[in-house]
Amino acid sequence: MHRAPVNFEQKFGLFNEQWAPKVVAEMNDYQFKIVRLEGDFMWHEHEETDETFVVLEGTLRIDMPDGAVSVNTGEMFVVPKGVKHKPYAEREVKLLLIEPRGVLNTGHEGGERTAQNEQWI
Amino acid sequence: MHRAPVNFEQKFGLFNEQWAPKVVAEMNDYQFKIVRLEGDFMWHEHEETDETFVVLEGTLRIDMPDGAVSVNTGEMFVVPKGVKHKPYAEREVKLLLIEPRGVLNTGHEGGERTAQNEQWI
Numbered sequence: 001m002h003r004a005p006v007n008f009e010q011k012f013g014l015f016n017e018q019w020a021p022k023v024v025a026e027m028n029d030y031q032f033k034i035v036r037l038e039g040d041f042m043w044h045e046h047e048e049t050d051e052t053f054v055v056l057e058g059t060l061r062i063d064m065p066d067g068a069v070s071v072n073t074g075e076m077f078v079v080p081k082g083v084k085h086k087p088y089a090e091r092e093v094k095l096l097l098i099e100p101r102g103v104l105n106t107g108h109e110g111g112e113r114t115a116q117n118e119q120w121i
Numbered sequence: 122m123h124r125a126p127v128n129f130e131q132k133f134g135l136f137n138e139q140w141a142p143k144v145v146a147e148m149n150d151y152q153f154k155i156v157r158l159e160g161d162f163m164w165h166e167h168e169e170t171d172e173t174f175v176v177l178e179g180t181l182r183i184d185m186p187d188g189a190v191s192v193n194t195g196e197m198f199v200v201p202k203g204v205k206h207k208p209y210a211e212r213e214v215k216l217l218l219i220e221p222r223g224v225l226n227t228g229h230e231g232g233e234r235t236a237q238n239e240q241w242i
Contacts, residue, residue, distance in 0.1 A: 003188065005191070009195055027219065067124065069125070072128075076153065077126040078147065
């Protein structure tokens, strides 16, 4: 059994790259990933699943077709499955993502911004 | 669509009772629940699912048959399915629980400490 709790700050201290989610824990077939975001991502959607964003530090704007939501430190937001969205962070934001194992950060869009999956830290 | 992010502090400001989890969001068939814990709970297990504890404020000790883990502010721990555990908090702790919809706080033990399920806030 994995005995130690996951400390988010300690984990973030291990890397500086942005847009590269790292798995820190699993619950059944779901994964907890931490990631540093800054700037603009691409529009994408996840047809099969909701996606949870928990902001650990900073402010994340999530643009959606019918409006944007601003998620600050100590807040979370669930993007429903099938809803197109585009994350944006004016300054670097530290984020906890929760989603089923195997979900790609770019959804079905693919392309050069697709991150390597299943990278643990 | 639910447009506003969930602000944990704002939600905790709406209740003071302990050991009474409140649902704040759902992701597919999983629920995010916030709860205030203080003191000792009962030994129980969840045979069908892992259970995730994210400590938002305070220190939670999770006793398990082969040892205890201490989870502090900004840390998370996943109790694997089938593992007996007993949460304990010397002082009040504010917690985010993540688990499938329908899971009871007392597992299969039942009894007077079983909380009402599906209570949203």
